Amino acid sequence: MPSRPSATCVLALDQGTTSSRAILFDQRGTPVAVAQEEFPQHARSEAGPDGADLGIVEHDPEDIWRTQLSCARRVLESAGVAADHVAAIGITNQRETTILWEKETGKPVAPAIVWQSRVSAPICTRLKAAGVELEVRRRTGLVLDPYFSATKIVHLLETIPGLRGRCERGEVLFGTVDSFLIWRLTGGRVHATDVTNASRTLLFDIGTLAWSDDLCRIFGVPRCMLPEVRPSSGWFGETEPALFGAAVPILGCAGDQQAAAFGQGVERPGDAKNTYGTGAFLMFSTGDRPVVSDSGLLTTPGCGSPPGPHYCLEGSVFIAGALVGWLRDGLGLIEKAADVELLATSVADNGGVTIVPALTGLGAPYWDPAARGLIIGLSRGTSRGHVARAALEAIALSVADVVECMQRDSGVALRHLRVDGGASGNDLLMQVQADVIGLVVERPAVVETTALGAALLAGLAAGFFADATAVADARRVERRFEPRITAEERRRMLATWRDAVERSKGWARAR
Numbered sequence: 138m139p140s141r142p143s144a145t146c147v148l149a150l151d152q153g154t155t156s157s158r159a160i161l162f163d164q165r166g167t168p169v170a171v172a173q174e175e176f177p178q179h180a181r182s183e184a185g186p187d188g189a190d191l192g193i194v195e196h197d198p199e200d201i202w203r204t205q206l207s208c209a210r211r212v213l214e215s216a217g218v219a220a221d222h223v224a225a226i227g228i229t230n231q232r233e234t235t236i237l238w239e240k241e242t243g244k245p246v247a248p249a250i251v252w253q254s255r256v257s258a259p260i261c262t263r264l265k266a267a268g269v270e271l272e273v274r275r276r277t278g279l280v281l282d283p284y285f286s287a288t289k290i291v292h293l294l295e296t297i298p299g300l301r302g303r304c305e306r307g308e309v310l311f312g313t314v315d316s317f318l319i320w321r322l323t324g325g326r327v328h329a330t331d332v333t334n335a336s337r338t339l340l341f342d343i344g345t346l347a348w349s350d351d352l353c354r355i356f357g358v359p360r361c362m363l364p365e366v367r368p369s370s371g372w373f374g375e376t377e378p379a380l381f382g383a384a385v386p387i388l389g390c391a392g393d394q395q396a397a398a399f400g401q402g403v404e405r406p407g408d409a410k411n412t413y414g415t416g417a418f419l420m421f422s423t424g425d426r427p428v429v430s431d432s433g434l435l436t437t438p439g440c441g442s443p444p445g446p447h448y449c450l451e452g453s454v455f456i457a458g459a460l461v462g463w464l465r466d467g468l469g470l471i472e473k474a475a476d477v478e479l480l481a482t483s484v485a486d487n488g489g490v491t492i493v494p495a496l497t498g499l500g501a502p503y504w505d506p507a508a509r510g511l512i513i514g515l516s517r518g519t520s521r522g523h524v525a526r527a528a529l530e531a532i533a534l535s536v537a538d539v540v541e542c543m544q545r546d547s548g549v550a551l552r553h554l555r556v557d558g559g560a561s562g563n564d565l566l567m568q569v570q571a572d573v574i575g576l577v578v579e580r581p582a583v584v585e586t587t588a589l590g591a592a593l594l595a596g597l598a599a600g601f602f603a604d605a606t607a608v609a610d611a612r613r614v615e616r617r618f619e620p621r622i623t624a625e626e627r628r629r630m631l632a633t634w635r636d637a638v639e640r641s642k643g644w645a646r647a648r
Contacts, residue, residue: 144224147596149588152230154415159208162592166611170216172208176200189645192255195248220381227389227595229396230314235289250289257288278436287339287356311362327374330364333395369440370594389595394418400590401555413560417457420449432542433502452501452539456494481526488523489514492531493641507646533570534634553577557586571618582613
């Protein structure tokens, strides 16, 4: 598709777990304007059939739409850019979060069930007992866990009276956040998603790269609810002219971690990146060959250039930046998230303190929804600084577990780790990360590579970025962190960490 002659930028809509953002990028891949708005989180405790806390987390879909639309309008206004000067819109989003809405009105029929929510854990237990787990993993590359969308859909179908019948009649649609935004942006003309988001639902066959009727039957999800699956870089319709003053083509869409991987150039086998957001998400490219993990890692499609099948191993750490938020909001140790680095550097080490941030269970490589957070090694000499430093180390050590598994499962040694996301701006965290994995950590000039990836996908389809060379030029490294500790020091840190992890496992189930 040829670029608009008047185009000066690409608009990336970055819809995250705690906030919505809009970023304008120029042809060098440089952000020229940013707008961001937080929105409410709705979390509560509720006991499941076995007495374990389900850890329910929800969003109001209208909050997602309201803040994302507001950010898009604000960023255009602040930059003085008219809609007809925008080459294209690229969308990236929190994955797995599940929204059901009425086809006729576009109104949600229930709160969005967030990826962090464990509300469908009893459904996963039931399906595992039915013996379908191996088939699900073979087709999807995923594990049967409440993290993913299908069991969240099942929960809504089983708890909202009359909903199943409405879905079977085609009156109610399902989508991850990208689909919901595309539906709203296009005035209900387009019900679509991309391969990367579809692959996170447990309903998508990553071998055929299509929805699976067999998986829909296993989960009891009506096929007619599902959006059309399209390539990540391509046509997703045009926005309603009234939204921004002119219609703007939507030409890019990818789940946040795949978008970040594309923004970091993770395309060749052995390339890897880690995004530090609410959680930490490490993706390792295996090229056009899907690799089955022996360590509980996920096999998931990525978005590569040139187009074609592209697969990654992924390890998802549920709590990363959210741990710093908990130090701020839950414990009151800091006033703002940026304060954690100063507090952590006020001490020389962690003072013997180890934190396991299993606030919503453990993700890869443990996959224990009943694990719970743990702080161990406290003494009379423990200070706020020790706890802050142990929190940063916990994030880095969680990632180190995944790095080790990926190298083992893939048979390929990583040369370096590319990093992005808000917490990657924390120099101490990045240094600890390099130390505990024994690899160089590279931080890009544009740390918000999730949005950059969405912009590059859209800009390529629009012709705004001319070719692979223009895309590569947009991926610039700002700083490299070299490992500083010895192999023996690294071994001791990892051994202490894994001892603490073992102590956190199964805690909610044991109560």
